[in-house]
Amino acid sequence: MTRYAFLELTSCGDCLSELYMNPEINKLLEEGEIVYWPAYGIVGDPEEIGEVDVTFIAGTVRTRRDLEELEKFRRISRIVVAYGTCSIYGGLNGLTALLEPRAIADGEYVKLLMPTVKPVTDYIEPDILVPGCPPTREVMARLAKTLKKYISGGKPEKKIFLIPGEVLCKHCPRRPSNPEKAEMPGIRDPNEVVDDGRCFIEQGILCLGPVTANGCNHLCIRFNHPCMGCMGPARGVVDQGLNMIGSIGSILLKSREVKLLFPGLAKELDKLRDPMGYFYRYTLPKAMLTKLALRRRGVE
Amino acid sequence: MGKVIVDPVPWVTGYSRLTVETSDDNRVLSILFEPLEKRGLEKVLKGRSVELLPTITPSICGSDSWSHYIASIKALDIIYGRKPPLTAIHLREAGLLLDILESHLRYLALKFAPKYIGGDVKPLVEVINDVRVVKEIIGGRTRNPIYGIAGGVTRKPGSSDVEVIMDRLSRILDILEKTSKSYMDKISSSREYTAKLSNDKYRLKNTGFIALLDGDGKIGYYDGRPVILGPDGSRRMVDEGELIDHLVVSSRLGTCELYGGRNGEVYMVGAISRINLGKTYSEDAEEIIDKLVELSGGKPLINIFVEPIARLVESLDISYRLNKLFRDPSWLSGESISFEGKRTNAGLGVVESSRGLVIHKYGVSGDGLVDDVEILDPSGIRLPVLNKLLEKYRGSTYSSELLDDVLEIVKIMDLCIPGASKTLRLGGVRG
Numbered sequence: 217m218t219r220y221a222f223l224e225l226t227s228c229g230d231c232l233s234e235l236y237m238n239p240e241i242n243k244l245l246e247e248g249e250i251v252y253w254p255a256y257g258i259v260g261d262p263e264e265i266g267e268v269d270v271t272f273i274a275g276t277v278r279t280r281r282d283l284e285e286l287e288k289f290r291r292i293s294r295i296v297v298a299y300g301t302c303s304i305y306g307g308l309n310g311l312t313a314l315l316e317p318r319a320i321a322d323g324e325y326v327k328l329l330m331p332t333v334k335p336v337t338d339y340i341e342p343d344i345l346v347p348g349c350p351p352t353r354e355v356m357a358r359l360a361k362t363l364k365k366y367i368s369g370g371k372p373e374k375k376i377f378l379i380p381g382e383v384l385c386k387h388c389p390r391r392p393s394n395p396e397k398a399e400m401p402g403i404r405d406p407n408e409v410v411d412d413g414r415c416f417i418e419q420g421i422l423c424l425g426p427v428t429a430n431g432c433n434h435l436c437i438r439f440n441h442p443c444m445g446c447m448g449p450a451r452g453v454v455d456q457g458l459n460m461i462g463s464i465g466s467i468l469l470k471s472r473e474v475k476l477l478f479p480g481l482a483k484e485l486d487k488l489r490d491p492m493g494y495f496y497r498y499t500l501p502k503a504m505l506t507k508l509a510l511r512r513r514g515v516e
Numbered sequence: 517m518g519k520v521i522v523d524p525v526p527w528v529t530g531y532s533r534l535t536v537e538t539s540d541d542n543r544v545l546s547i548l549f550e551p552l553e554k555r556g557l558e559k560v561l562k563g564r565s566v567e568l569l570p571t572i573t574p575s576i577c578g579s580d581s582w583s584h585y586i587a588s589i590k591a592l593d594i595i596y597g598r599k600p601p602l603t604a605i606h607l608r609e610a611g612l613l614l615d616i617l618e619s620h621l622r623y624l625a626l627k628f629a630p631k632y633i634g635g636d637v638k639p640l641v642e643v644i645n646d647v648r649v650v651k652e653i654i655g656g657r658t659r660n661p662i663y664g665i666a667g668g669v670t671r672k673p674g675s676s677d678v679e680v681i682m683d684r685l686s687r688i689l690d691i692l693e694k695t696s697k698s699y700m701d702k703i704s705s706s707r708e709y710t711a712k713l714s715n716d717k718y719r720l721k722n723t724g725f726i727a728l729l730d731g732d733g734k735i736g737y738y739d740g741r742p743v744i745l746g747p748d749g750s751r752r753m754v755d756e757g758e759l760i761d762h763l764v765v766s767s768r769l770g771t772c773e774l775y776g777g778r779n780g781e782v783y784m785v786g787a788i789s790r791i792n793l794g795k796t797y798s799e800d801a802e803e804i805i806d807k808l809v810e811l812s813g814g815k816p817l818i819n820i821f822v823e824p825i826a827r828l829v830e831s832l833d834i835s836y837r838l839n840k841l842f843r844d845p846s847w848l849s850g851e852s853i854s855f856e857g858k859r860t861n862a863g864l865g866v867v868e869s870s871r872g873l874v875i876h877k878y879g880v881s882g883d884g885l886v887d888d889v890e891i892l893d894p895s896g897i898r899l900p901v902l903n904k905l906l907e908k909y910r911g912s913t914y915s916s917e918l919l920d921d922v923l924e925i926v927k928i929m930d931l932c933i934p935g936a937s938k939t940l941r942l943g944g945v946r947g
């Protein structure tokens with residue numbers, strides 16, 4: 217019987233419950249046994265649980281206990297699934313990466329915390345990575361299919377990333393007919409724009425499609441909402457935020473640079489009030505600037 | 517002196533620890549429930565562009581994510597000075613109700629039924645999947661929805677979507693009608709459960725209730741006004757802003773601030789509070805409430821073991837409400853956004869969630885950055901209620917049965933530690 221463990225680290229606390237509810241995953245679980253999931257009453261000392269076939273891990277490493285549990289479960293698990301964007305890039309929880317423990321807790325609770333928040337992937341090598349906040353139904357189905365191959369033994373030879381890495385813009389229903397000529401008319405608040413159905417960037421709305429991996433089948437775009445980057449960087453993109461700033465600064469605003477020089481390009485970029493929130497909403501712990509800032513603080 | 521530590525506490529979302537201190541003669545000296553999941557997410561809300569908050573705040577509590585989202589969007593409505601049209605209001609309300617329904621059903625199927633009802637929970641799991649399909653159609657995602665905009669919603673379901681919605685909603689109602697009847701039969705004939713319902717130990721003493729009610733006295737999940745039923749039985753409507761001041765910080769644990777009243781009273785929120793204060797939408801739900809009143813000895817319902825049944829009542833009632841809303845979906849033909857309005861520098865959004873009140877209050881600087889945030893999550897309001905219930909064990913002889921009993925109460929409270937473990941009131945502690 218396949219033995220499953222559910223490990224929830226610091227997070228919003230819902231990813232693994234959602235995973236459990238998915239019919240395809242639920243069927244697999246019913247044929248196996250859940251040996252660890254405190255949120256649903258299944259507790260135990262990881263040292264005594266024995267071998268686990270598949271451990272699903274969601275969330276980030278913020279507390280020392282998170283790290284201890286993570287390392288223990290990696291040791292005893294045949295397959296580790298990093299589930300949800302938090303576990304791979306930090307996710308929304310990663311927005312706290314620059315907060316020192318003292319800003320989050322006081323008294324004896326400070327000692328419980330790691331110096332910063334990091335995704336699971338900074339500490340261990342998962343076998344399967346499932347991004348999304350939350351991962352979509354299609355991706356969950358893909359996960360069930362992948363797990364079926366390894367139910368009776370073995371593990372993936374190399375890391376499996378469960379979404380295609382291509383940029384979201386590639387097949388976007390709003391993709392401009394001639395992307396080379398696309399222009400961004402300055403930067404606007406999405407709440408102030410009467411959406412005309414064109415590419416968000418062409419309407420002045422920051423859409424992270426140019427730097428984000430497509431693992432959602434354009435879910436937000438189909439809901440007339442710009443991409444927020446929750447699937448993490450597309451293949452070849454090292455730093456989602458820096459690449460996006462590069463995109464809007466040097467490509468999309470380029471053609472308007474001359475015009476913009478008169479109120480001023482810099483002035484237009486100034487409208488970008490909250491670059492951290494816009495560009496690193498889901499990936500701040502992985503940002504080069506975060507790493508630099510932490511290094512200056514002596515945190516590796 | 518002895519110490520029993522339960523770490524992690526089971527049946528709780530997020531990480532927490534329970535410590536029971538005992539005397540040399542094995543009496544309980546104290547029981548401490550500590551939320552240990554420290555995130556600090558609310559700290560980084562300050563300084564954000566206000567329009568981003570609806571996409572970040574749902575992460576405060578994953579299992580009530582839509583409530584935080586809708587509260588946040590409602591706060592944006594006020595900041596942008598817009599009044600959403602009826603189509604948007606109904607779609608937001610529908611999303612909120614579906615999320616509450618999913619949370620209730622997950623609780624009933626995975627936490628409550630296996631112990632007290634037994635049998636197959638598959639029908640409930642099927643309903644949960646139907647609910648999730650409808651949520652995706654309305655708000656894009658099952659968690660962290662994406663259809664809100666200041667003054668409305670960004671997408672309306674098309675006619676084929678509406679067909680699927682109606683089909684699933686009628687199936688949900690059908691299953692819930694049957695399930696609630698069979699659950700009530702089982703509970704009424706369960707000695708163990710009825711004994712709990714009449715046991716004084718589980719009564720909420722010196723505890724008030726808060727719920728949102730509409731103008732007709734019905735539960736107003738989306739846009740009701742807060743009503744307080746005090747521990748002394750007094751009932752009054754309060755202003756949403758006043759509510760934040762009323763729920764002063766009663767105690768601090770690490771950085772987890774717990775909300776209670778100025779006079780040491782605590783307030784329960786969520787299903788039990790709502791059915792104590794408000795009228796339901798369906799007669800079937802009222803019938804179950806009457807039965808509950810009979811089993812637990814009068815109204816207001818103050819036994820904590822009523823909470824799971826209150827969640828069952830609400831599940832049925834919410835399904836009625838949703839079916840009624842979509843039976844004649846002509847309201848969908850209206851506008852979905854209103855752009856009219858003048859910006860202000862403060863916004864407030866108050867809604868119900870499965871566990872109770874969610875309040876978001878934002879202050880915004882001239883350049884649109886958030887400079888003040890206050891967020892109340894219902895698990896933070898429930899924690900002092902839990903502490904008060906656990907106080908009753910002081911002086912009792914410690915045994916493993918006592919510990920099981922304590923953990924059962926924790927399970928009934930269904931806390932979300934990521935939601936409760938927050939440093940709130942960035943401007944300093946008031947009260």
Ligand code: SF4
Nearest residue numbers: 385388415416423425
């Ligand atoms: S920028 Fe956004 S809207 Fe435009 S093509 Fe890319 S994903 Fe689509």
